[in-house]
Amino acid sequence: MIRLTAPLLISALLLSGCGGRFSDSGLNPFGWFGGGNAPRPTLEPDEGYDSVADARPAIPQITGAAWQPLGEGRLLVVTAMAPTKGYSLVELVTTRPSPGGRILPDPDGVLRLRMVGVPPLPDSPAARMPARPETDLITAAMALSSIQLARITAVEIASASNVVTLRR
Known part of the structure; x- marks a missing residue:
């Protein structure tokens, strides 16, 4: 045994x-x-994966941008104005797609963002109602940690008609 x-x-x-x-x-x-x-062996192509940019159109005009303090980092708050009511799915996205949704600045230290959203359908009631600047501001925010902010020297937010730059 x-x-x-x-x-x-x-x-x-x-x-x-x-x-x-x-x-x-x-x-x-x-x-x-x-x-x-x-x-x-890997299934990744030799030239890498294709990056798909966000297809939503840019918001017509940015009216302001500001930093708000957070416990660990800052909150970037951007306000914009559209000619009509009814914009949805508004978001700040990077101009250069990053892997896994990471937020990476360009080599010069500038984080370039676009404010995008889905406009109302042309035949909808919201598309026929003009937006009022006092009440119909569009707001989007992005939280950035202290680690992400360490590599960023400035943030540029682009819309369809203007660009707003914030220094850290």
Whole structure:
């Protein structure tokens, strides 16, 4: 019985190092003689993935932008005005698409954003109602952490007709 138990325990121990969470560790016998360092195949194209820019049109005019303090960073608040009521899905997006929705400034340290939104349908009642500057401001905000702000020297927010720049 002892002769059978020892080889079974040794083989079970060796096989346990082949898979699971230890497959990349030194316990894996397939990697003991250099077999584990081969590059793994990937499905990513050689030229990288295509980045899709936001297709929403830019908001017609930005009226203001300001920083609001947060516990860990700042909140960028941008107000805008549209010629009619009914804009929806308003958001601040980066001009250069970033992987995973990360917020990265350009190499010169400037974070370039666009204020985009979906205008009302041309035949809708909201499209026929003109916006009033006193009550119909469009507001969008973006939270930036202190770590993200460390790489940013300025923020440029573009609309369809103007650009607003904020320094840190």
